[in-house]
Amino acid sequence: MAKVTTPKPKETANIDHSPPLMKGWMNTPAEIRPGIYCYGAKPKNLEAVGMPFPKEWNPEDENWKLPENWKEIIEEGFKDRLDRFRSFKLFMDICVRCGACADKCHFFIGSGDPKNMPVLRAELIRSVYRKKFTKGGKLLGQFAGARELTEDVLKEWWYYLYQCTECRRCSLFCPYGIDTAEITIIGRELTNLLGLNTDWIAGPAANCFRTGNHLGIQPHAYKDMLDFFVDEIEGLTGIRVDYSLNRKGAEILFVTPSGDVFADPGTYTAMGYLMLFHYLQSQGLDITWSTYASEGGNFGYFTSHEMAKRLNAKMYAEAKRLGVKFIMGGECGHMWRVLNQYMDTFNGPADFLEEPVSPITGTKFENAKSTKMIHLVEFTADLIKHNKLKLDPSRNDHLKVTFHDSCNTSRGMGFLEEPRYVIRNVCNNFYEMPPNTIREQTFCCGSGSGLNAGEDMELRMRGGLPRANAVKYVHEKHGVNMLANICAIDRAALPTLMQYWVPGVEVTGVHEMVANALVFEGETKRTTDLRGNPLAGMEEEEDV
Amino acid sequence: MDLAGILSLERSSLIKKWQEAVLDTYPADSRQFLKKERDKFSNPVGSILENELMSLFDAFLAGPDRDKMIVCLENILRLRAVQDFSPSQAVSFVFRLKSIVRERLHAKGLEIDTNGIEEDLRIFEKNIDELVLLAFDIYCRCRQKIYELRVHEVQNQVGRLLKRANLVCEIPDTEPDV
Structure with missing residues (x-):
């Protein structure tokens, strides 16, 4: 039996009886x-x-x-x-x-x-x-x-x-x-x-309410940017991709965060979307972008439920106006929390839409029966599962990749396997961070819910430390140099976090890597990735 | 025994005291967590401070090994530069090593003047003063980095837009073909 010593009266008099949390904070x-x-x-x-x-x-x-x-x-x-x-x-x-x-x-x-x-x-x-x-x-x-x-x-x-x-x-x-x-x-x-x-929330919410997206980008600039991507893609692959904008009668409406269209490195993810959609055209994909529903994110959600509802309304409104069958969303985090948990009651029922069915594989997305909106990463995972994409993962061999589960898509929606399945099929070097820092237990980027301003940089860096610390571990252990994610705020905020805590690690959306690996018929020999960085083994060709 | 001998003999207890002194600069309600949680992914602050202070102590005694000390200080101060510390509070932990060593000598019953370690101690404390200056430089670099990151983000947010809107027309990286 363990020996128990009874404290002396002098010692017991020194015991602090107040629970630590109650001490003076009020x-x-x-x-x-x-x-x-x-x-x-x-x-x-x-x-x-x-x-x-x-x-x-x-x-x-x-x-x-x-x-x-x-x-x-x-x-x-x-x-x-x-x-x-x-x-x-x-x-x-x-x-x-x-x-x-x-x-x-x-x-x-x-x-x-x-x-x-x-x-x-x-x-x-x-x-x-x-x-x-x-x-x-x-x-x-x-x-x-x-x-x-x-x-x-x-x-x-x-x-x-x-x-x-x-x-x-x-x-x-x-x-x-x-x-x-x-x-x-x-x-x-x-x-x-x-x-x-805060103005970082109120500004984007006001812009979104008037112009349709957080940055206040007008339709012609949105189109201009997509055209720019088309030129870039042609320069890299020799393929001139087709896309459509505000097209009535399309089967699917595509909505993505405006950050993908206007801020690096999200722009490379947007190029990835364009390439994937073009690739699938001949297999029957009929999809349109919109300059009205030009924002997946919703800073109203960080203001009030009412504001979130007002900003969200444009998705169904545009789907109705264009007469599409269902909606597909790009790689976004909090957009998905709003869509998955609120949109149906905010602005539904979307009884003018149909239960999403992949036009390529015939897969019914029963999980989206009610909202009629699916996430691109589940769509792509399904394509790969059905062998509908010709992929050359060696084109991502210059990358050693880890995946950051975005809070909203992992804890909010349960997207744990789909992004990993896609990544494993498009690149050969994938390393997980420690278990208590990923999946449901993922650590936030530290900049979500409208905190990715510049003036609160110290807050963002300290809040992002647990995430960065886990990235640092795989960076040092496996040489990881790319942090993948499916969230536009991650793509905006994590590069800065990495530069502070783990220099040498860049940030990417999953569909940028999909597009790197996607093999088009008649394409020119690829020597670089979408960023213009030489592919593994192609360094010399680039120098010429 | 000279001071170096004493310090290496007392290494673990001095390091422990120093670690505790640094953790005591955090609010009382948080110390328990910072000290007790052993998982380095659940408690990066506690883990970084513990490991880097140990390495810093060893690097300080080994020479001192300036390159190694810089690495340790960077890891500690990158942290403290974004926490609720004033610049002086952020680096003051280095000074604490002076009193920790003196207290330890006293506790061991060693009289500084009579044991011939006075000169050793003077050099030791002079080196600590230099370590503080090094820490201050590194702290400033971390703060500088934060400001650079802010500027870089703003440039990245609007750079492409200005170009696409034809509001700026910079000299291209490569000359166009004639």
């Missing part, structure tokens, strides 16, 4: 630091979509120019959401503060800031909930974990709600299934009632 106001927060929303971007209380404001200023009745507005908004969202009400009540989620958040892991523990981030809101809406909280105050809503509390909410990427890694470990991302989503809605969005 009365420690947030210090709003540059490098961590994103700039406040500009009034023009709120006015453009009719959001309340537009104003010039600086989060570092003492005065946030709040309306006089700001507290009532928040409390009414809170009550309204407790009534409307059963999940939110449950998540406010059922947490037992077991701490299972505490060390699962990439922002906590990278920063060591306790208020980034998901339990504590949620507690910032729960404490106000208890004070306002529960008897115990009203009577017992801080003893029951309740506190008044003050300006300092509001600022603390804002600071930490915009330090959550809504990635849901924490919810994976919660024994009650509390989805902290939903708490963040509702919390952000509440800040939006006072005009307190």
Whole structure:
């Protein structure tokens, strides 16, 4: 039997009885630091979509120019959401503060800031909930974990709600299934009632509402860019690809994030889409792009449910206008969370569309029976499974690839095997990162949910550390030099993360590698990949 | 025994104290996790600090080995440059090694003036001062990198657009065929 020593009275007197999480956090106001927060929303971007209380404001200023009745507005908004969202009400009540989620958040892991523990981030809101809406909280105050809503509390909410990427890694470990991302989503809605969005979110949302995409690209520029890709592809392969835009009567509408069309390295992924679609034309693929539904992403989703719905509406509207049978989406992350979990109830039922069936293989995508929208990666995986693509994976031999599961497609949708199946068929060197950093347990890029601005670079780098740390491991162990993913925000944010933590690793979409490997009839001998980098064994030919 | 002998004899306890001192610069509620979680993928901060401080200590005593020290400091400061530390807080952990060593000597009952290690200690502490300066340079490089990344992102976001909109017409990389 183990020997137990009884502590002396002097020792027991020194035991600290307060649980660590309860120690003083309530009365420690947030210090709003540059490098961590994103700039406040500009009034023009709120006015453009009719959001309340537009104003010039600086989060570092003492005065946030709040309306006089700001507290009532928040409390009414809170009550309204407790009534409307059963999940939110449950998540406010059922947490037992077991701490299972505490060390699962990439922002906590990278920063060591306790208020980034998901339990504590949620507690910032729960404490106000208890004070306002529960008897115990009203009577017992801080003893029951309740506190008044003050300006300092509001600022603390804002600071930490915009330090959550809504990635849901924490919810994976919660024994009650509390989805902290939903708490963040509702919390952000509440800040939006006072005009307190960030401009990195409000700007793209306003642009998207007017022009159809986050960057405010007009139709002629969109077409111009696709034409540019066509020229580039011809230069590399000798094949002049065909594509169509806004074509009525096409069987499929293709919607992808605008980042694929306008920002490197997503542009190479977009070239991959064009090449794949052209390749399949002779096998019966009838697909059109759209300059109206020219954005897969949805920054409204980081603002409010209503804003997300408004921005999402164009997908079904365009599908109806063009008279297509179903919709196919490009490689995007949060777009898929909105499509998979919200679109049907936001803007459905899409009873004018048909259950998606691959025109090449005849495969029925029963998983999309309701939304009528499939993801390109499942479509391509199905093509490969049915041997419909002639592939030369050795054309990706200059790449040593690992795959980053994007939070939304892995945890949100369960796309775990499809992208891996495609990658394994188009390249020969694929290495997985450690198991506790991939698939359902994947670490976020640190820049999701509208946090991929420039002014919060320190936040992004610390939040991305757990992901980068796992990439570094396979980079050093296997020489991995390419980080593949199926998300446009990943393609925008991960290159910067890699340059900071793991120089020597680049970032790619999966369909860029598909296009590298895709063998066209009558193509010229390929000596480079889509980026113009020499293929393995072709280095000398390139030098000539 | 000279100071170098004492330091190598006390190596593991000095390193442990130093690691603890660095982890103590993080908020109290987070220290437990940073210290206890052993999986290096679940706890990269704790793991990087622990390993790099150990290597830094060895590199410092081995010569010092400047190249090795730079690598260790880079790994530590790349981390602290994006965490909630002021520049002085980020590098101050290097100074802590002075007091840790002095406390250890004291705890061992070694009187500095009487044991002939005063001169050794003076050189040792002078080397630590130089290590702090090296750390400060590396910290600044990390911050510089962050600003470069910001600029690079902005350029990448709008570069292609400006070209496609014919708003800029730069000199091409290669001369066109005549």
